[in-house]
Every structure is written in C-alpha cells, then in structure tokens.
Amino acid sequence: MLVIIHPGTLTGSLRAPASKSSMQRACAAALLSPGTTVILNPGHSNDDKAALDTITRLGAEVKPISEHEIQIHSKGIAPLSDTINCGESGLGIRMFTPLAALSSVKLKIDGTGSLRTRPMNFFDKILPKLGVAINSNEGKLPLEIQGPVRPADITVDGSLSSQFLTGLLMSYSAAGASGVTITVENLKSKPYIDLTLAVMRSFDMIVPENRDFEQFVFPERKEPHVQPGNRTYQVEGDWSGAAFLLVAGAIAGNIEVTGLDVFSTQADKAILLALSDAGAGMSVEEKKISLRPAKLRGFQFDATDCPDLFPPLCALAAHCDGMSVIQGVSRLAHKESNRGLTLQEEFAKLGIEIVLQDDLMIIKGGTGIKGATVHSRHDHRIAMACAVAALKAEGPVTIEEAEAINKSYPDFYEHIRKLGARVEHPEFA
Secondary structure, eight states: OOOEEEOOOEEEEEHHHHHBHHHHHHHHHHSSSSSSEESSSSSSSSSHHHHHHHHTTOOOOOEEETTEEEEEEEEEEEOOOOOOOOTTTTTHHHHHHHHTTTTSEEEEEEEOOOGGOOOHHHHHHHHHTTOEEOHHHHHHHOOEOOOOOOOOEEEEEOSSHHHHHHHHHHHHHHHHOEEEHHHHHHOOOOOHHHHHHHHHHHTTTOOOEEEETHHHHHOOOOOOOOOOOOEEEEEEHHHHHHHHHHHHHHEEEEEEESOOOTTTTOOOOOHHHHHHHOOOOOEESSEEEEEEEEBBBEEEEEEOOOOOHHHHHHHHHHBBEEEEEOOGGGGGGTSOOOOHHHHHHHHHHHHHHEETTTTTEEEEEOOOOOEEEEETTTTTTHHHHHHHHHTOOSSSSEETTTTGGGGGHHHHHHHHEEEEOOOEOOOOO
16 A cells, blocks of 8 residues: 655644553453453554454453443453464564463464564573473474463573563463562563563552562462452553654644653653654643654664664654764564664665664764655554654655554554645545
C-alpha cells in the first residue's frame, strides 16, 4: 500500500494510542492469574491481537465488551492448541515461550515475517536448565518445547533484549518460585523490566526482589501464591507511539497529546529529554503535553535503554540545525529490520546524511528534507519516522508498504490527518 504525506502544519489535540508493551504484559498476567480480568483501554495493533490469540490458545477466554474494554477469564495455563503463533511480535515470542513452557504439553512456538529470522538461541541455552525440552531451527523459529518449568538458580545474558527476562520472571512467578535467583549480566532496556514488575504487582503475582537489575531473588515460600479473584487493569498510553506525535508537533505544529502518564516506567518516556535537549517548544503537564514549533538544534542522546526511539529521533534530528549524535546503534540489528542501516538508507533518499560509527548514529540535520519515495522495509517505526519527517519536506513523500504501521499503531495516518496533515491513503479516498 502506498501512502503520500504532504508537507503542512498540524493543530489540535489527540489522545495517545494504547501501549502495546503494557497491553501484552497485561494479557500475559491475566492468563497466569486465575479469575477474571477486565482490561480497560485495550490496544488493537497486530501485536496486541497476536497476544490475545496466544493467551486464548493457552487456555484463557477472551470476551470483548466494548471498544474500550475486554474481559479475560483464566484458570491458568491449559493449552487448547499444540501450536502458538506470536505473529511478528518480538516481545510476544520472548515472553510467551517461557509461559507456554509451564505446561507439560508439547507445543510448537512460531511467528511470521522477520521474527522467523531473529535469533532465539537464548531459549536453547536456558530452558533445558529449567527442565524444559526444546528443539529449535538452529536457534531460530519454529521452536518445539515441552515443560513444565522448574525454577532454578540461573545466570542469563541480558545484552540482546530484556524481553527474555520478562518471560522468565513471569514464568518463575507462576511456577511458585521459592528460594531461587535469576542473575542477569549486562541487562539492556532496564525500564522495561520496571514495567514488567509493575504489571506483576498489579496482578498480585509473586514479585522478586530486584537487586540493582543484576539479581532477581524469589524468596523462600512455604505455600503457593495463588489468589483467584477479579481485577481491573488499565493499559497505559503508549510513549513509543506518542514519540512520533510529539516529534511531529515539535516540527510542524501546535498540538496537544493527552493520555500519557508522565510517571510511567516506560522507557520511551525519555523522548521528553531528547525534545528538551533539541530546544523543542514544549510544556509538560500531568494530563497533557503541548508542542509548538521552535528553532531546533542538534542534540546528543543515549538510546541504549530505549532503542525504539531511534526512528522518531532521526526524524527530529533531520530538522535540527547541526549534528545530532545518538548512542546505542548496536541495539538495532535484530528489530523488524536492521534499523541502523535502514534509517541510513531511507533517510538518504530524503536528503539526510546518517553516519554509523561503532555504537553511534550521527545525523547531519538542517539541510532540508527532499520530496521522495521511501520504503518502510516492512518496519512500522520506519514508516512512521518517514511520515513525520515529511511534514516539513520540500515536497510530498511517498511511503511504500506503508501498512507496516499496523504492527503497533494502526491509527497513525488517521491520527496525523485529524491534526491537519494532508495524507493520501486508500481509506481516505
């Protein structure tokens, strides 16, 4: 699908989309928590839909109540299918595999698209230490596993992604872990583990003691921690998706973004720091964030713990006078695309030079954005970054395979159109 973004000015107010990081974790916790969970402000991205499908296959009953509410009833892990497909969700495959391994049923875990090329060697190394049999496709999908998980003292490498640890923490908790410790080396994206622990607390799960993100200690327990009951969980607004809206406001208009928790543990809340360092016209209040155009300057930012910010930061840097430097490029190799190279190549089409140097991305901004045709590379964040950059381009920007946004933010084009962007899209014809 082709989408054409024309340069223009934005005005108005918009509510941030639901956080898929929060939504997917809530789905997992609801599956593991006997009783009924009501989820408010549920997401409807492809990743969210994949999470709901996964928990249904693992035994939960999912009942939509309205556009703003779903109900999940669970008795714990009780697989109804021998195959689980997590779509293209990296969090989904890494979180739900240890949860599926709680069952003694032999299960096939699979995914689609780029997820089938991402390394999953982590499970080959760790799951056998927990009594789980596993066969993989040379460290890639599909996986075949058979549990149940038996929590034990283990040491894991956290350098690739914190998502593997999220799955282990939830799995240990559901398995009644007692007197065991998960030791983590070189953990990245620590704020996402804060989010995981916060969701676990909301569902009254066993929450380990966090010793400076290096050890997660499950204390000795005499009885299992199972508290059947009813609970309500409200999905947070998504700082990852909202980052594109906030950058769009800084570049192209006077807008307000609501529905974001300024006290959130989401890693991508750090977009506020980058915007501030770039000199964005911004005011932050408890219930809204306001953006207005201002003279933007080059900035330096460490995105090691929030690598999903690279695409919106590239769009921001392209409109900043001078050079911007973003650290953490090594975190981008195993995303939906190799995002470092993809951003370099696609923004080059827009006339922006990006240099990759060791763990740094150097963006030479302020040279103007050309009208051009770019490709999403089937990566939702690349499509949105190009669309935001296009808002103050010298001419229209055409995005090929623009439907990639459905993975995380299916309403994105409609939302920027509501703010006044001129968007040529098949649905708007």
